[in-house]
Amino acid sequence: MDSTDIVRRxxxxxxxxxxxxxxxxxxxxxxxxxxxxxxxxxxVAYETWGDLDRDGSNAVLVCHALSGDSHLAGLRPGExxxxxxxxxxxxxxxxxxxxxxxxxxxxxxxxxxxxSGTTGPSSVDPETGKPWGLHFPMVTIEDMVDxxxxxxxxxxxxxxxxxxxxxxxxxxxxAWAKRYPDRVGSVVADATTWRLGPQAIxxxxxxxxxILEDPSFAGxxxxxxxxxxxxxxxxxxxxxxxxxxxxxxMHKKFGRRxxxxxxxxxxxxxxxxxxxxxxxxxxxxxxxxxxxxYLYMTKAMDYFDLQGDAPSLAESLRGxxxxxxxxxxxxxxxxxxxxxxxxxxxxxxxxxxxxxxxIPSAYGHDAFLLEPxxxxxxxxxxxxxxxxxxxxxGEVQ
Amino acid sequence: xxxxxxxxxxQRFIADLVPQGARVLxxxxxxxxxxxxxxxxRGAIVRGVEIDLDNIARCVERDVPVYQGxxxxxxxxxxxxRFDVVILSQTLQVxxxxxxxxxxxxxxxxxxxxxxxxxxxxRVRAHLALRGRMPVSDAIPYSWYDTPNIxxxxxxxxxxxxxxCGAVIEREIAFVGGDGGRPQLVRVGSNLLADEAVFVLRRx
Numbered sequence: 001m002d003s004t005d006i007v008r009r010x011x012x013x014x015x016x017x018x019x020x021x022x023x024x025x026x027x028x029x030x031x032x033x034x035x036x037x038x039x040x041x042x043x044v045a046y047e048t049w050g051d052l053d054r055d056g057s058n059a060v061l062v063c064h065a066l067s068g069d070s071h072l073a074g075l076r077p078g079e080x081x082x083x084x085x086x087x088x089x090x091x092x093x094x095x096x097x098x099x100x101x102x103x104x105x106x107x108x109x110x111x112x113x114x115x116s117g118t119t120g121p122s123s124v125d126p127e128t129g130k131p132w133g134l135h136f137p138m139v140t141i142e143d144m145v146d147x148x149x150x151x152x153x154x155x156x157x158x159x160x161x162x163x164x165x166x167x168x169x170x171x172x173x174x175a176w177a178k179r180y181p182d183r184v185g186s187v188v189a190d191a192t193t194w195r196l197g198p199q200a201i202x203x204x205x206x207x208x209x210x211i212l213e214d215p216s217f218a219g220x221x222x223x224x225x226x227x228x229x230x231x232x233x234x235x236x237x238x239x240x241x242x243x244x245x246x247x248x249x250m251h252k253k254f255g256r257r258x259x260x261x262x263x264x265x266x267x268x269x270x271x272x273x274x275x276x277x278x279x280x281x282x283x284x285x286x287x288x289x290x291x292x293x294y295l296y297m298t299k300a301m302d303y304f305d306l307q308g309d310a311p312s313l314a315e316s317l318r319g320x321x322x323x324x325x326x327x328x329x330x331x332x333x334x335x336x337x338x339x340x341x342x343x344x345x346x347x348x349x350x351x352x353x354x355x356x357x358x359i360p361s362a363y364g365h366d367a368f369l370l371e372p373x374x375x376x377x378x379x380x381x382x383x384x385x386x387x388x389x390x391x392x393x394g395e396v397q
Numbered sequence: 398x399x400x401x402x403x404x405x406x407x408q409r410f411i412a413d414l415v416p417q418g419a420r421v422l423x424x425x426x427x428x429x430x431x432x433x434x435x436x437x438x439r440g441a442i443v444r445g446v447e448i449d450l451d452n453i454a455r456c457v458e459r460d461v462p463v464y465q466g467x468x469x470x471x472x473x474x475x476x477x478x479r480f481d482v483v484i485l486s487q488t489l490q491v492x493x494x495x496x497x498x499x500x501x502x503x504x505x506x507x508x509x510x511x512x513x514x515x516x517x518x519x520r521v522r523a524h525l526a527l528r529g530r531m532p533v534s535d536a537i538p539y540s541w542y543d544t545p546n547i548x549x550x551x552x553x554x555x556x557x558x559x560x561x562c563g564a565v566i567e568r569e570i571a572f573v574g575g576d577g578g579r580p581q582l583v584r585v586g587s588n589l590l591a592d593e594a595v596f597v598l599r600r601x
Contacts, residue, residue: 323462344464345474348444353462357453377454385460 008096011372015086016094017074017101020047022117027150031112037137041126044151045070045117046109049093050101052156057390059157060104060383061148062089063165063172066240066297067289069116072108073101089166091372098372098379099164103387107155111172112147113139113297115290122223122290132292134220139296141168141304145175149183162186162386164379166368167335168297171304174343177322178306184322186386188379191329191368193339194306194313194346200334203243204298207236211291220292233291234282241281246331246364250274306343313346323353325382327375329367330360355382404431406580407486407512410570410595414510415439419481422446422506424468424498425488429456436461444480446472469493472501480506489513490546499562503600509564512595515571517551517588536592552588559598568597 010016027042047070052059062072073093075084093099099106110118113136121136128135152160163184165173170192177187196204211217214232222228245253254274258264261271270276310316324347328340337358347354359374361367368375404412408431415421418440423432426445429452435441445463447453456463464474469492483506485498490513492498502509514536515521524532531541539546550558552571559566571587571594572580583591 325457341474348464348474349476354464355453355457355462357450357463357465359450374450378457381454381458381460385457388460 009373010094010096011091011098011376013094013096015074015081015084015090016097017049017072017087017090018094019075019077019079020049020071020073020087021077022047022070024117025151025154027147027154031143031146031150033137033143034140035138039112039119039137042112042119042147042150043117043123044109044112044119044147045114046107046151047071048108048155049073049106050104052105056156056158057161058104058387059152059155059160060099060106061152061160061163061176062093062099062106062108063144063148063163063169064088064108064111065165065167065169066294066301067237067285068169069114070108070110070118071116072106073097089369091369092375092379098376099383100380104161104383105157107152107157109148109151111139111144111297113144113293113300115293118147120290121220121292121296131221131223133223134292134295136292136296138299138303140300141171141175142179144300145172145179148172148176149180159183160185161390162188162383164188164190164383165192166190167192167365168301170335171301171306174306175304177320177324178317181319181321185390186325186383187322188325188327188382189340189343190327190375190379191332191335191365193335194343195304195339196302197339200243201302203239203334204302207239208295208298210235210239211295214291217291220295222291228286229291230286233286233289233294234279236291236294237282237285237289238278241278243334244365246333246362248331248362249364249366252362253277313342314349317346317350317352320347320350320352323386324355325378326354326356327368327378328356328358329363329365329371330358331362332365332367334365404434405487406572406574407593407595408434410572410580411484411486411510411512412438414508414568414595414597415441415482418442420444420479421482421484422475422480423484423486424472424502425485425491426452426456426461426463428452429459429461429463431484431486432456432461433459441482468498471497472505475501475505477504478507481508482506483509485509485511487512487514490548490550492548495548495550495558496562499559499564499598503562503564503598507599508567509598510595511555511559511598512593513550513555514546515552515588515591515594516549517553518573518592519589520592522589534592552591552594555594555596559596563601564598565601566596566598568595570595 071087073087110116170189211232214229216227217229259276328337344356432443483502521532571583571591
């Protein structure tokens with residue numbers, strides 16, 4: 001390590017991953033889903049950073065969360081670096097960052113059922129020539145993973161050095177380790193869970209109800225209509241945001257402060273800063289997200305249960321060979337440390353190599369997007385050691 | 398190859414006690430130096446438990462799997478006899494519940510290795526007896542008001558304590574002068590003459 005490494009804070013180097021273009025791959029054949037239904041002609045939107053080694057051993061798949069997309073880091077073509085918002089995990093992906101694009105071939109794709117280029121409920125159903133809407137088959141976390149596996153195969157990646165994900169992305173990472181044990185070397189399960197508890201399912205259901213009962217939702221067939229289910233989707237997003245924050249972070253960020261005036265209006269207008277924040281987040285979300293996709297994503301999360309039909313979680317994980325880094329955040333009550341410890345206990349029981357740490361943070365579930373330094377210090381060496389092991393194994397051969 | 402890092406004297410004794418290919422759990426493993434050494438030299442399968450996040454990051458850098466946990470909460474997640482060797486190196490004196498920690502070690506490992514500073518050492522006794530002051534020494538370097546050491550013990554006390562916890566003492570290594578130079582083994586009168594000790598225990 002030289003002296004410049006000591007002061008360097010790679011997570012602060014905005015958009016250092018450079019410019020990446022979203023590409024689309026059409027998968028051949030049929031994808032059979034957990035529900036028993038199948039999909040043909042699935043399109044996958046993806047982006048890549050860095051170069052794949054000759055032996056294809058340095059690929060890292062990063063899986064996005066509920067509202068994410070394939071635009072993981074850096075800028076899109078033509079974006080102004082001064083004003084553009086970089087990708088959703090820009091702090092963690094780029095040269096010298098935890099997911100180091102100088103060393104890894106990094107892939108991120110929009111999940112099945114999404115609304116950012118991959119086939120989902122807003123895509124056209126080839127049988128009717130109209131958007132799928134609620135006729136789109138239900139998708140599970142495992143279905144998303146199967147689509148990712150097909151994409152990687154097409155990109156020449158037969159084994160992942162690592163799969164990394166936060167929140168719903170972490171569920172995908174865990175599903176990868178179990179579903180494709182021979183194709184995953186390392187797993188970073190960040191601010192995630194092996195299954196949601198009733199509290200999280202309850203919040204998801206309230207969000208779905210807000211959408212389903214919006215008169216403009218029209219049974220999911222709103223794409224050509226004049227009015228869109230914006231009210232329902234924005235309420236769902238507002239509820240989501242409350243669950244991503246912590247009591248402490250809300251106190252710090254908003255307190256009881258009023259947005260515009262010094263006195264109460266004695267009216268039902270938006271007055272408190274926290275109200276304006278939620279309204280703003282809701283309004284911004286409907287500009288970029290599809291209400292049907294929100295329904296499908298939250299349902300996929302609710303259905304996810306790594307244990308499946310096995311008598312115990314540990315039993316369900318027998319045969320998993322990856323090494324794991326499991327991270328939780330102290331104030332994250334939605335994806336709590338207690339659930340992460342259950343996962344880690346099961347992994348230890350089967351003898352897996354697992355490192356677990358709870359990062360202290362006041363940011364709640366959002367911490368995995370907002371605490372780059374602590375995550376960098378754990379994820380960067382974890383992934384680097386994964387690469388070192390593969391390289392030294394290659395030398396031996 | 399990176400240069401071999403210096404291990405503490407007690408860790409060097411512990412390293413010599415670990416058989417080839419053993420499954421080793423180090424409780425309060427710190428920066429993972431001992432475990433990394435055991436993996437390198439003994440081909441050991443290593444796991445650590447540590448509470449401090451910076452230390453955990455050091456362990457990750459060394460590629461040592463580590464679990465963030467509080468030893469005072471026990472090892473409920475760990476199955477019985479999962480490990481060949483469980484290490485508690487210079488950590489017994491900082492835990493709140495030494496009995497829980499030792500009985501859990503005996504449960505999850507076939508052998509337990511415990512090292513600690515000996516409060517029965519003559520300098521410690523002299524400090525208190527002659528000066529009337531709380532002892533501060535190389536092996537016990539903290540002032541009474543900011544010490545993490547809340548459960549000091551002597552070699553004689555530890556013998557009783559381990560028996561009381563259902564352990565058989567297999568080996569006892571007492572030494573002096575661990576810091577820096579070559580430690581000198583103390584074979585006679587260890588409770589008075591040794592300033593550190595390493596015990597190897599197993600379940601009765």
